[in-house]
Amino acid sequence: MSRGRGLACGLATLVGLGVVLAACAQVPRQGAVEEVKERPVLSEVQGQYYLPKGPQPGDSPGDIVAGFLQAMTATPLQTRSAQEFLSAGARPRWHPQRVLAYRSRTLSPGRSHVVVLLHGANQVGVDGQWQGQVPRAGERLDIRVVRENGEWRIARAPDELVVPGTYYDQHYQEAEIYFFDPSGRILVPEPVHVQQGTGLASALVRALAHGPSHALGGAERSFLPSGLTATPVTVSASGVADVTLRGTDVGPLSRRTTQQVETQLSWTLRQDPSISSFRLTIDGRQALDATGSPILRFTSVANDPRDPAVSQASSLFFALRRGRLVSGAINQPTKVDGPFGTQRLGIGAFAVSLDGDQVAGVTPTGLLVGPAGLTGGPATAVRVLSGPGLLRPSWDFAGRLWEVRNGPSGAVVYDVRRHHAQRVPIPGISGHLVRRFLVSRDGSRLVAVLRGTSSDRIAVSRLRYDSNGGAKRATPARSIPWVSGAARIRDIGWTSPTTIEVLDQLSGTQAEVRILNVDGSTSADEAPTSAIPGPTLGLVTSPVDAQTPYAVQQRSLYDLAQIDTTAPSVAVVSTTHLHHIAYAG
Numbered sequence: 001m002s003r004g005r006g007l008a009c010g011l012a013t014l015v016g017l018g019v020v021l022a023a024c025a026q027v028p029r030q031g032a033v034e035e036v037k038e039r040p041v042l043s044e045v046q047g048q049y050y051l052p053k054g055p056q057p058g059d060s061p062g063d064i065v066a067g068f069l070q071a072m073t074a075t076p077l078q079t080r081s082a083q084e085f086l087s088a089g090a091r092p093r094w095h096p097q098r099v100l101a102y103r104s105r106t107l108s109p110g111r112s113h114v115v116v117l118l119h120g121a122n123q124v125g126v127d128g129q130w131q132g133q134v135p136r137a138g139e140r141l142d143i144r145v146v147r148e149n150g151e152w153r154i155a156r157a158p159d160e161l162v163v164p165g166t167y168y169d170q171h172y173q174e175a176e177i178y179f180f181d182p183s184g185r186i187l188v189p190e191p192v193h194v195q196q197g198t199g200l201a202s203a204l205v206r207a208l209a210h211g212p213s214h215a216l217g218g219a220e221r222s223f224l225p226s227g228l229t230a231t232p233v234t235v236s237a238s239g240v241a242d243v244t245l246r247g248t249d250v251g252p253l254s255r256r257t258t259q260q261v262e263t264q265l266s267w268t269l270r271q272d273p274s275i276s277s278f279r280l281t282i283d284g285r286q287a288l289d290a291t292g293s294p295i296l297r298f299t300s301v302a303n304d305p306r307d308p309a310v311s312q313a314s315s316l317f318f319a320l321r322r323g324r325l326v327s328g329a330i331n332q333p334t335k336v337d338g339p340f341g342t343q344r345l346g347i348g349a350f351a352v353s354l355d356g357d358q359v360a361g362v363t364p365t366g367l368l369v370g371p372a373g374l375t376g377g378p379a380t381a382v383r384v385l386s387g388p389g390l391l392r393p394s395w396d397f398a399g400r401l402w403e404v405r406n407g408p409s410g411a412v413v414y415d416v417r418r419h420h421a422q423r424v425p426i427p428g429i430s431g432h433l434v435r436r437f438l439v440s441r442d443g444s445r446l447v448a449v450l451r452g453t454s455s456d457r458i459a460v461s462r463l464r465y466d467s468n469g470g471a472k473r474a475t476p477a478r479s480i481p482w483v484s485g486a487a488r489i490r491d492i493g494w495t496s497p498t499t500i501e502v503l504d505q506l507s508g509t510q511a512e513v514r515i516l517n518v519d520g521s522t523s524a525d526e527a528p529t530s531a532i533p534g535p536t537l538g539l540v541t542s543p544v545d546a547q548t549p550y551a552v553q554q555r556s557l558y559d560l561a562q563i564d565t566t567a568p569s570v571a572v573v574s575t576t577h578l579h580h581i582a583y584a585g
Helices: 061-071 165-171 200-210 255-269
Strands: 012-014 019-021 042-044 098-102 104-109 113-119 122-124 130-133 140-148 151-154 160-164 172-180 187-195 240-246 277-282 317-321 324-328 350-352 358-363 366-371 382-386 401-407 410-417 420-423 434-439 445-451 456-465 471-474 478-480 491-496 499-505 510-517 529-533 538-540 550-552 556-559 571-574 578-582
Touching: 061 104, 061 113, 061 140, 061 151, 098 113, 098 165, 160 165, 165 172, 172 200, 172 255, 187 200, 187 255, 200 240, 200 255, 240 255, 255 277, 317 350, 350 578, 358 401, 382 401, 382 410, 382 420, 401 434, 434 491, 491 538, 499 538
Parallel strands: 098 160, 240 277
Antiparallel strands: 012 019, 098 122, 104 113, 113 140, 122 130, 140 151, 172 187, 317 324, 317 578, 350 358, 358 366, 366 382, 401 410, 410 420, 434 445, 445 456, 456 471, 456 478, 491 499, 499 510, 510 529, 538 550, 550 556, 556 571
16 A cells, blocks of 8 residues: 655655665755755665765855754664764754655755755654644744864754655555554554564554553543553564553553554554564563463454444445345346345445445435344334435444435534434534545544535544544544545545545546544555446445445446456446445444
């Protein structure tokens, strides 16, 4: 998956040498400037080693700052080289935690300071959270320099690693750390952007130990006790990782808490291909599995009920055929026995609960909920919302039904439980015109397509819950960058718990789909795209890897897993007389 890309300046890649030249600094054309001796950045592409030069005798303030910025591109990543450009008093105070990745930069040296202007900069937070585009004020770095032993040195350095976008793309990768939902029943993934290489496991455990952001209180929780610090993770030749968490006055943990901690670590560490199992020590106490062994092994994702993709959900297709609900294999669906299969209730867009037990269907006058009838049951449907303007609903793992109604004052979001609809205010989404929305299966995220005057945009909010599992509020929605030749979005769908597929119709003869990260880190011009010939109506997707994603056309489905940007997709199955095709959720 593409990380936040498109940050690179115009670089020349020397493929044969495995090196990249990054000479992105620009000198202003106006004003008093000083010539800066720009040192080309030679950074590792395939396991090579690069140790930047330190300060040279007679370096000017501009040279010192340029050398400092270049030193932050050391490979493997380290800060010792950059510290050589700092004064004796600045070195012990400099502990960069965040990352600024820029497209290009301009240096303007003065008498006792150097102004660095970054262009196209994005920021990654302390624990690897993507924080998006840096505000214009944050793209200006005023770096003060002082004389020390007759040479210029930096008196105060920025508290970030400041690197070219190409360096960031080569040395950082996407990963996820795993927390729980407030009830402790299902995992909630948090995308992070961390260093590649042998430090991957250490970076992930360190971020996990810090716990969820305070802004996500009520949206997720960690079972790791607060105040723990993680020591570097070591991995044996046989793939056993040693994880040590230290704290003060942690006390013994209950068996359930220990199991939840093990689950968070198991799902987080399995992303490191060098790790097959791990040992866990918390404040001097070693965790043991059910057999008394200190070796904790990864469980199968498909068999884990805490999987945020809910891979144990119904894998059937559902659709309407002549107004009645059918399910089963897409090439041979059969009528269900519930009220939506035995009666024409006038529903259009619908959603089936993840266990395949309940159906919510939209009619011109409201929202009906009733049993799917896959295994029999009462043949009645209940109206839970009345009135027009309802969109296709969505279910999460807890059996919560989500709905959005567009009205004269914009959209209203509802959490429907036990046939009772409760409004959930979502800043940045409520009150806007919503064309389509999704709720993640773990119940942690709501993604919406918002209609603007001239184009659509995508926004995501984090959902918060009370102690009874009821949605009570949400975080302000953040935009997910999206750029296309089309102004309007035709459909969206989940492709994993943290990525969505976006469909837009470029013309009458071509549509395209692209995959975006929900944290907004996918650069708009680098999103993986696939072309689809002909008019395309919608998407059939699932966050479960084993379920094939499709694009829906007038009488056929196109297999999105088999197409790429150079080969057109091929119709795989006829869907004549089928409408509103969907997976559960």
